[in-house]
Amino acid sequence: MRKASRSLVCLIALLLALCAGCxxxxxxxxxxxxxxxxxxxNGMYEHCKTIQVKDGSSTVEFKTATLPSLNPITVNAVLKxxxxxxxNGTWKGTPLGAVLDSVGVARPFKQxxxxxxxxxxGRVAYDVAARPDTxxxxxxxxxxxxxxxxxxxxxxxxEDGFFWIRMITRIEVVR
Amino acid sequence: xxxxxxGPAGNRPASRDWKGGRTVRHLRxxxxxxxxxxxxxxxxxxxxxxxxxxxVLTVGSIKGMQSAKGTxxxxxxFKTIQNTRYEGVPAGELLSSVGAxxxxxxxxxxxxxxxxxxxVGKKLTVEQLTRxxxxxxxxxxxxxxxxxxxxxxxxxxxxxxxxxxxxQATDMNKPSWVSNxxxxxxxxxxxxxxxxxxxxVPTGQVWIxxxxxxxxxxxxIAAYVAGGLGLALxxxxxxxFYVQHRRRLGDTATMPPVPxxxxxxxxxxxxxxxxxxSIPERSMAATSKVFSMAELKAMPSxxxxxxxxxxxxxYTYYEADYKGVPLSTLLEQSLALDAGASAVKVxxxxxxxxxxxxxxxxxxxxxxLKAIIAYEKSGQALSSDEGPLRLIVPQNHxxxxxxGGDANTPNCERMVCSVExxxxxxxxxxxxxASIPDGSCAVYGAVSEPATAPxxxxxxAPQPVAPTQAQQPAAQPATAPASQPQAQPAADVxxxxxxxxxxxxxxxxxxxxxxxxxxLPAPLRGAMCWLLHSVGTK
Numbered sequence: 001m002r003k004a005s006r007s008l009v010c011l012i013a014l015l016l017a018l019c020a021g022c023x024x025x026x027x028x029x030x031x032x033x034x035x036x037x038x039x040x041x042n043g044m045y046e047h048c049k050t051i052q053v054k055d056g057s058s059t060v061e062f063k064t065a066t067l068p069s070l071n072p073i074t075v076n077a078v079l080k081x082x083x084x085x086x087x088n089g090t091w092k093g094t095p096l097g098a099v100l101d102s103v104g105v106a107r108p109f110k111q112x113x114x115x116x117x118x119x120x121x122g123r124v125a126y127d128v129a130a131r132p133d134t135x136x137x138x139x140x141x142x143x144x145x146x147x148x149x150x151x152x153x154x155x156x157x158x159e160d161g162f163f164w165i166r167m168i169t170r171i172e173v174v175r
Numbered sequence: 176x177x178x179x180x181x182g183p184a185g186n187r188p189a190s191r192d193w194k195g196g197r198t199v200r201h202l203r204x205x206x207x208x209x210x211x212x213x214x215x216x217x218x219x220x221x222x223x224x225x226x227x228x229x230x231v232l233t234v235g236s237i238k239g240m241q242s243a244k245g246t247x248x249x250x251x252x253f254k255t256i257q258n259t260r261y262e263g264v265p266a267g268e269l270l271s272s273v274g275a276x277x278x279x280x281x282x283x284x285x286x287x288x289x290x291x292x293x294x295v296g297k298k299l300t301v302e303q304l305t306r307x308x309x310x311x312x313x314x315x316x317x318x319x320x321x322x323x324x325x326x327x328x329x330x331x332x333x334x335x336x337x338x339x340x341x342x343q344a345t346d347m348n349k350p351s352w353v354s355n356x357x358x359x360x361x362x363x364x365x366x367x368x369x370x371x372x373x374x375x376v377p378t379g380q381v382w383i384x385x386x387x388x389x390x391x392x393x394x395x396i397a398a399y400v401a402g403g404l405g406l407a408l409x410x411x412x413x414x415x416f417y418v419q420h421r422r423r424l425g426d427t428a429t430m431p432p433v434p435x436x437x438x439x440x441x442x443x444x445x446x447x448x449x450x451x452x453s454i455p456e457r458s459m460a461a462t463s464k465v466f467s468m469a470e471l472k473a474m475p476s477x478x479x480x481x482x483x484x485x486x487x488x489x490y491t492y493y494e495a496d497y498k499g500v501p502l503s504t505l506l507e508q509s510l511a512l513d514a515g516a517s518a519v520k521v522x523x524x525x526x527x528x529x530x531x532x533x534x535x536x537x538x539x540x541x542x543x544l545k546a547i548i549a550y551e552k553s554g555q556a557l558s559s560d561e562g563p564l565r566l567i568v569p570q571n572h573x574x575x576x577x578x579g580g581d582a583n584t585p586n587c588e589r590m591v592c593s594v595e596x597x598x599x600x601x602x603x604x605x606x607x608x609a610s611i612p613d614g615s616c617a618v619y620g621a622v623s624e625p626a627t628a629p630x631x632x633x634x635x636a637p638q639p640v641a642p643t644q645a646q647q648p649a650a651q652p653a654t655a656p657a658s659q660p661q662a663q664p665a666a667d668v669x670x671x672x673x674x675x676x677x678x679x680x681x682x683x684x685x686x687x688x689x690x691x692x693x694x695l696p697a698p699l700r701g702a703m704c705w706l707l708h709s710v711g712t713k
Contacts, residue, residue, distance in 0.1 A: 040327065040329060044329040044330070081290060082252060082294075082350030083290065083291060083292055083294040083350055083351075084294040084296065085289075117329050117330070118332070148287075148288060148328065150329075162252055162253065
């Protein structure tokens with residue numbers, strides 16, 4: 001009887017483990033033909049480390065890695081998305097005006113045409129772009145930006161989320 | 176166990192004789208059955224935990240469903256207009272097919288980065304998701320754009336994107352589009368279901384979480400069966416105990432008492448039963464009335480020349496003649512407002528609602544106008560896209576925008592189906608739009624029957640102006656009793672029963688505990704019954 005009860009306990013334990021294994025296995029079993037999103041993210045992140053700045057006929061490359069050396073400031077702002085979500089945060093980065101100065105863009109201009117990795121295009125008027133609290137941010141709340149925002153993003157404290165372009169690949173100066 | 180204490184030497188000789196051998200074989204058989212039962216029970220329970228309140232769709236399975244195609248026009252906050260051809264699955268039908276869509280369900284569509292729709296403070300129902308616009312487009316979960324598959328982030332807006340059509344040419348509908356959809360929440364959540372982190376949902380999957388599953392979905396059935404099998408297991412253990420006891424003491428032995436372990440398990444199951452019974456019963460308030468179109472038309476009517484001004488550019492302005500029942504007549508003559516009534520919310524079939532103060536309800540506006548529930552426009556019944564009933568709230572300052580007019584069209588709500596008077600008594604449930612016949616209007620909340628009976632409605636008068644309404648359900652004679660008990664939709668009853676019993680887990684415990692009372696010794700059983708009764712009637 002003792003043997004029987006011992007083997008019973010063993011059997012139960014074994015089968016419980018099997019159950020657990022099956023149930024957790026079922027969740028991850030489905031696969032998709034899509035690229036793993038991690039690989040896609042990495043590709044985007046690497047690409048966005050260089051922003052093409054086009055002014056007239058000349059195109060200059062801006063490396064986001066140089067942002068910390070360009071007198072960064074911190075801005076407390078609220079990211080207001082179109083569905084009413086409000087995200088409070090502290091962003092650290094260089095004012096957009098200073099970034100453009102560093103690559104030799106002459107002021108004033110009419111507007112900036114900002115292109116993102118996912119082909120989103122936003123237009124930022126000169127008045128907004130030149131504000132001191134409009135920054136090209138590389139840190140959020142003391143940490144690097146979330147990876148899916150790219151290495152740098154626009155933080156436009158004076159405007160709502162529409163202007164907060166992320167995954168920036170190209171900035172075109174419109175005069 | 177007892178016989179183990181006697182040691183193997185004491186047992187073996189007994190099992191060798193013919194009678195003892197048979198008992199041992201019985202015992203082994205019972206043990207095997209017990210193990211099998213335990214396994215099935217545990218397996219089912221695990222399945223029920225995993226499957227409850229969650230449906231996992233893959234992009235592949237979505238592509239295999241009945242698809243819809245169309246060119247969706249979008250306007251964003253900066254009035255950028257785009258026309259894009261999308262292919263996808265109708266969102267409302269998809270949700271209905273997985274069992275969502277009882278009247279109280281609200282939907283939230285969430286992207287991988289946490290963006291969601293509907294916006295903060297608004298509600299989106301499954302019913303709204305099935306609404307088609309004039310071009311026949313309804314919201315879809317799109318997987319193809321211009322004939323190509325949508326890429327997942329960060330390259331694109333897919334693999335699944337929620338795309339909603341415009342219902343009016345000026346609708347700013349782009350913010351409602353959700354790229355990279357990962358999670359669709361269907362509230363209210365059943366007990367034990369938690370909102371998943373959309374970041375953790377793998378690319379290529381969409382999780383529909385919450386109140387999904389029709390009637391008794393697989394998960395719940397599994398929980399019930401697990402409970403039942405658990406009970407059978409318990410009985411078997413008791414049977415094993417008896418067999419052993421007889422083996423030890425011979426056939427003539429008297430029946431032993433139930434072992435303490437079985438008693439303990441019974442008590443735990445009882446606790447599972449008692450817990451849900453302590454949930455207070457929800458009372459349905461009686462202050463809920465449904466007025467049919469005939470009843471509304473029998474009330475004192477008001478006709479007026481109304482002006483309308485839109486809130487958004489291009490600030491459309493127009494004038495029209497409407498006829499209907501003043502809200503004040505509906506709430507204060509046909510019914511009586513409770514002393515504490517603070518506000519009125521007029522609800523539409525599509526989920527839109529308009530809140531008015533009591534003063535706005537009672538007010539006489541410039542040119543002697545009143546806020547009305549209209550049923551006629553220029554002598555004609557309202558068309559189905561604005562009627563059969565429409566709330567009309569006059570302008571405070573009549574005129575166009577340049578003339579200082581205030582925008583009143585946002586308050587002039589189409590397709591009115593109910594009027595809620597705040598505060599709604601606790602425990603009272605709002606009637607669902609589906610439960611109110613088209614052309615009728617429910618009034619509920621802080622209202623009651625008037626102290627003096629309302630004047631008996633006049634005999635059905637011929638209506639010379641209004642043509643017969645196609646939408647009106649079998650026109651009830653105006654002499655029908657004014658108050659009709661609110662029919663409770665079946666779905667609500669179901670959810671109430673499950674809620675009152677504390678969810679599937681407790682139901683399983685209930686199923687297990689009830690027959691177990693039969694094997695309890697009589698005095699204990701009596702005590703249990705008394706306890707259950709006293710808790711249940713509290």
